[in-house]
Amino acid sequence: MKFVVSSAALYSHLQAIGRVINSKSTLPILDCFLFNIEGNKLSITASDNETTLDTAMEVVESEGDQQFAVSSKTLLDAIKELPEQPIAFDVNAQTMEITIQYMNGKYSLMGQSADEYPMAALMGENAVSFTIEADTLLGGINRTIFATADDELRPVMNGIYFDIFTEYVTLVASDGHKLVRYKLYNVKGDEKAAFILPKKPAALLKNLLAKEAGEIKISFDDRNATFEMPNHRMICRLIEGRYPNYNSVIPQNNPFKITIDRAAMLSALRRVSVFSSQSSSLIKLRMANNELLISAQDMDFSTSAEEKLACSYEGNSMSIGFKATFLMDILSNINGQEVVIEVSDPSRAGVLVPAEQSEAEELLMLLMPMMLND
16 A cells, blocks of 8 residues: 655644654553545644644555554654655555655654554533634633643542533632632623643643634533544543532632732732742732732751832731742733732632623632741
């Protein structure tokens, strides 16, 4: 069986789906790409047994239909070094020997039978579906994935929670210290449903969606979800379990509100946090008279820093402590020029929201405080 394909196009497709392959897979066949030639269409699959990625491309010419598996690392490393040109694959169906011919040379390698490659999971009869624009889904993942946990004892926290309503869809992520709730009013479900997308497929989606445009169809049942994109398809195992009631931890009626330039505060935090304790990364925010004082100190090394920023704040002076790295993470993932920080007292969580939000979305981030020594 023979087929000819563009080297650059093939490498682009292989690179996009190759990220799913686990270098420590227990199944040797999962170190391979699965190739399937039907007519002038080449379908390529990569999997780690939990998540499967498919992509398809047109071939220049082909003789015969066939499936075979080929080492992902060998193929990627070999094609990576080729300049753009047509390359011809010749696959011996009996011996599984593969010859790849290009302009000034050829590669010879051994393939494997496609029969050993595990099949992707099929959706159950109770599957639920909804559609979302690629850029909307990408924005949702970008704003939430940083807040997911790495908690072996509470696996439900290790992913992005999709809470689907008939009026809107909410994406939630939390690691117990910080929480993100992102409501999308231009995305709706046909019924109330929910699923937890693990962190690895979420990160894979993030890379794929940057190259996609148009509508994405998401289908899911109790165990798996399918993301159908114009150029790729992803099937992944979901995290099973009940996600905590995220709305119950968001404090309401916060009397102290500060409005401040987001970029200026982020820059000041980066400077001042250098002088915070390496073990705690504690930073202190003191609000008073339209002024925010950011300070940090490390008693072990006798270092300290403070910086004043102009802001909009009226009310009693108040101090609250946060972990600097978490606060910087949150500010880095909020869009807009100004951010509003809402607090009630030094022992309760602080709420951060953009000063201006579009009608189509509502972003809220929460950060648990740290105990201040004074």
